[in-house]
Amino acid sequence: MSRSLNLAVIPGDGIGDEVVTEGLKVLDAVLAGADVKVGTTTYDLGARRWHATGETLPDTVLDELRGHDAILLGAVGDPGVPSGVLERGLLLKLRFELDHYVNLRPSRLFPGVETPLANPGTIDFVVVREGTEGPYVGNGGALRVGTAQEIANEVSVNTAFGVERVVRDAFARAQARPRKKLTYVHKHNVLVHAGHLWRRTVERVGTEYPDVAVDYLHVDAATIFFVTGPSRFDVIVTDNLFGDILTDLAAAITGGIGLAASGNVNPDRTAPSMFEPVHGSAPDIAGQGIADPTATVLSVAMLLEHLGLTVEASRVVDAVSADLAERGPAKRRTADIGDALAARVAGA
Amino acid sequence: MSRSLNLAVIPGDGIGDEVVTEGLKVLDAVLAGADVKVGTTTYDLGARRWHATGETLPDTVLDELRGHDAILLGAVGDPGVPSGVLERGLLLKLRFELDHYVNLRPSRLFPGVETPLANPGTIDFVVVREGTEGPYVGNGGALRVGTAQEIANEVSVNTAFGVERVVRDAFARAQARPRKKLTYVHKHNVLVHAGHLWRRTVERVGTEYPDVAVDYLHVDAATIFFVTGPSRFDVIVTDNLFGDILTDLAAAITGGIGLAASGNVNPDRTAPSMFEPVHGSAPDIAGQGIADPTATVLSVAMLLEHLGLTVEASRVVDAVSADLAERGPAKRRTADIGDALAARVAGA
Ligand SMILES: CC(C)[C@H](C(=O)O)[C@@H](O)C(=O)O
Numbered sequence: 076m077s078r079s080l081n082l083a084v085i086p087g088d089g090i091g092d093e094v095v096t097e098g099l100k101v102l103d104a105v106l107a108g109a110d111v112k113v114g115t116t117t118y119d120l121g122a123r124r125w126h127a128t129g130e131t132l133p134d135t136v137l138d139e140l141r142g143h144d145a146i147l148l149g150a151v152g153d154p155g156v157p158s159g160v161l162e163r164g165l166l167l168k169l170r171f172e173l174d175h176y177v178n179l180r181p182s183r184l185f186p187g188v189e190t191p192l193a194n195p196g197t198i199d200f201v202v203v204r205e206g207t208e209g210p211y212v213g214n215g216g217a218l219r220v221g222t223a224q225e226i227a228n229e230v231s232v233n234t235a236f237g238v239e240r241v242v243r244d245a246f247a248r249a250q251a252r253p254r255k256k257l258t259y260v261h262k263h264n265v266l267v268h269a270g271h272l273w274r275r276t277v278e279r280v281g282t283e284y285p286d287v288a289v290d291y292l293h294v295d296a297a298t299i300f301f302v303t304g305p306s307r308f309d310v311i312v313t314d315n316l317f318g319d320i321l322t323d324l325a326a327a328i329t330g331g332i333g334l335a336a337s338g339n340v341n342p343d344r345t346a347p348s349m350f351e352p353v354h355g356s357a358p359d360i361a362g363q364g365i366a367d368p369t370a371t372v373l374s375v376a377m378l379l380e381h382l383g384l385t386v387e388a389s390r391v392v393d394a395v396s397a398d399l400a401e402r403g404p405a406k407r408r409t410a411d412i413g414d415a416l417a418a419r420v421a422g423a
Numbered sequence: 424m425s426r427s428l429n430l431a432v433i434p435g436d437g438i439g440d441e442v443v444t445e446g447l448k449v450l451d452a453v454l455a456g457a458d459v460k461v462g463t464t465t466y467d468l469g470a471r472r473w474h475a476t477g478e479t480l481p482d483t484v485l486d487e488l489r490g491h492d493a494i495l496l497g498a499v500g501d502p503g504v505p506s507g508v509l510e511r512g513l514l515l516k517l518r519f520e521l522d523h524y525v526n527l528r529p530s531r532l533f534p535g536v537e538t539p540l541a542n543p544g545t546i547d548f549v550v551v552r553e554g555t556e557g558p559y560v561g562n563g564g565a566l567r568v569g570t571a572q573e574i575a576n577e578v579s580v581n582t583a584f585g586v587e588r589v590v591r592d593a594f595a596r597a598q599a600r601p602r603k604k605l606t607y608v609h610k611h612n613v614l615v616h617a618g619h620l621w622r623r624t625v626e627r628v629g630t631e632y633p634d635v636a637v638d639y640l641h642v643d644a645a646t647i648f649f650v651t652g653p654s655r656f657d658v659i660v661t662d663n664l665f666g667d668i669l670t671d672l673a674a675a676i677t678g679g680i681g682l683a684a685s686g687n688v689n690p691d692r693t694a695p696s697m698f699e700p701v702h703g704s705a706p707d708i709a710g711q712g713i714a715d716p717t718a719t720v721l722s723v724a725m726l727l728e729h730l731g732l733t734v735e736a737s738r739v740v741d742a743v744s745a746d747l748a749e750r751g752p753a754k755r756r757t758a759d760i761g762d763a764l765a766a767r768v769a770g771a
């Protein structure tokens with residue numbers, strides 16, 4: 076009995092195209108052996124479409140996306156689009172509409188990878204970033220814009236429902252890992268309402284996971300440990316904005332955003348999950364064939380994992396790990412890295 | 424004609440007492456030569472007072488504090504006080520009531536100081552953190568607390584008035600520094616209302632400072648540069664919460680919060696400014712005489728600078744710099760560090 080995987084692909088802008096091509100190359104290679112047929116539909120969304128039509132995410136496209144098993148996204152945006160248009164109108168709209176309440180961002184310092192830290196130790200943690208609440212909800216507004224009396228507010232909305240489901244997901248992930256450690260990060264000494272909701276939720280859900288060790292860090296203190304002792308982290312759960320900040324820092328200490336993968340996951344599977352590199356569209360290097368596709372390939376591994384193709388997922392990660400260990404200082408081209416990884420997963 | 428300096432001192436809790444003692448020791452020593460008399464009034468505020476009386480900051484005390492030239496604060500808090508009580512009721516209340524709209528946090532990697540970065544380069548920047556707006560205003564609230572229907576909101580309030588005054592301050596500081604560079608940090612692609620107010624304000628005020636080079640970073644990207652290339656920063660201006668996060672990270676890369684000084688500054692001088700180390704009360708090491716008082720001594724230097732005693736301020740910074748350069752790996756006691764610094768500023 077063969078399975079078929081029905082994938083929506085959003086290459087997007089800038090280097091998005093280039094890295095997605097390599098991601099799909101590796102996906103095809105790793106599934107060639109397995110009895111899985113891959114069908115892809117490519118969607119033209121992003122800056123190009125916005126410049127041409129003014130559209131960010133038409134409802135009809137959103138509906139079509141819902142019909143897929145998963146989404147692979149490259150990167151969206153270019154300097155000609157006003158800040159916020161594609162972020163709010165496309166990327167965040169996808170995360171919110173498809174209820175990607177778990178924004179999963181693993182950080183691992185692979186052997187052979189350069190880090191800015193003098194003594195990194197072992198780095199292997201995952202950030203479970205809430206994806207559908209917090210300061211990202213877009214519930215702000217402004218009054219008297221452009222005048223000396225302007226007021227601009229941003230509202231962080233946090234619900235028991237929304238916090239509990241992501242906290243539960245994080246506990247389950249922590250329990251499934253050897254170290255069984257969960258660090259929740261907030262700023263409950265200042266953001267007392269949201270922070271205390273998080274705190275009470277972690278404490279309550281934690282009683283159901285007695286084997287998971289829990290600790291708490293204020294977000295400011297967490298950044299300190301990211302550079303002075305990141306080995307302490309196993310699973311981190313935090314809100315949408317803190318998670319955004321911490322995962323860029325996490326990427327920086329593990330070799331940069333060229334290697335950072337992410338999954339916008341709907342654990343209830345009421346809509347497709349979306350996998351994307353953490354980096355942006357990097358217009359400065361687009362079209363030159365020099366972007367590093369590794370983050371996209373690792374995002375493909377997360378996609379496979381999410382779809383239950385765990386053997387194939389590990390094979391991709393192992394291929395990346397082996398490739399990174401052997402990468403010298405010489406810069407390789409985008410396609411060469413994709414080819415090398417495809418060969419490794421095929422030969423494995 | 425002799426000046427007199429009328430100082431309010433809030434030692435606070437934990438190591439607060441110990442580090443403030445050394446800070447005052449150095450202050451006395453550096454002013455012994457100058458024709459400045461120091462008078463201090465000590466205020467018992469913090470966890471101890473709260474446990475005894477339930478008070479955080481009585482109005483009468485706040486009024487008395489207003490009558491001083493400046494405030495030196497050690498650290499407040501202990502694990503027995505519920506999170507948020509002293510932060511919101513004392514520390515933030517002081518910053519808001521005394522209109523400390525510039526929270527000034529210099530970061531310098533002094534020679535001889537260990538950093539977690541493999542290749543730090545030269546680090547010498549200052550963060551101008553907004554101190555009276557943003558997510559810190561305490562305008563949140565919660566509904567149906569403790570139920571499955573709980574909603575907890577936090578409101579970030581930003582005004583043209585509030586953003587402009589701190590942006591102006593930052594431009595002036597950038598212009599006065601050799602590199603004349605200002606980086607503003609926000610997340611205007613997501614927090615579009617607040618972010619665009621910041622952006623428009625920086626652009627408008629910037630036209631009055633044509634010699635200052637301006638760039639922008641999203642807060643997540645900023646954390647990357649803090650670890651991969653902090654030399655790029657000169658003056659950073661940002662909101663209250665982003666500033667909180669970035670300055671802990673800044674401390675981490677320049678030797679830790681044992682060295683990080685800060686000033687809660689009211690540039691209009693309508694109320695006294697307050698100087699405090701960035702670290703907390705560290706109850707785990709309190710009373711042992713092993714806390715590093717350097718951050719408090721550097722905060723004293725900022726206090727002197729703010730009061731126009733610039734020669735004395737430099738003398739304190741130079742003493743710290745010289746001391747740090749000669750500190751070996753051996754741990755020194757709190758009082759020994761204070762004595763050594765006092766001797767240096769006296770002998771200078
Ligand atoms: C582009 C932006 C909206 C996005 C975010 O803030 O979530 C990005 O920084 C990320 O981390 O995926």
Ligand SMILES: CC(C)[C@H](C(=O)O)[C@@H](O)C(=O)O
Binds near residue numbers: 264265295515701
């Ligand atoms: C204690 C806390 C309220 C405070 C803040 O968040 O401002 C501290 O972290 C700081 O940076 O001074």
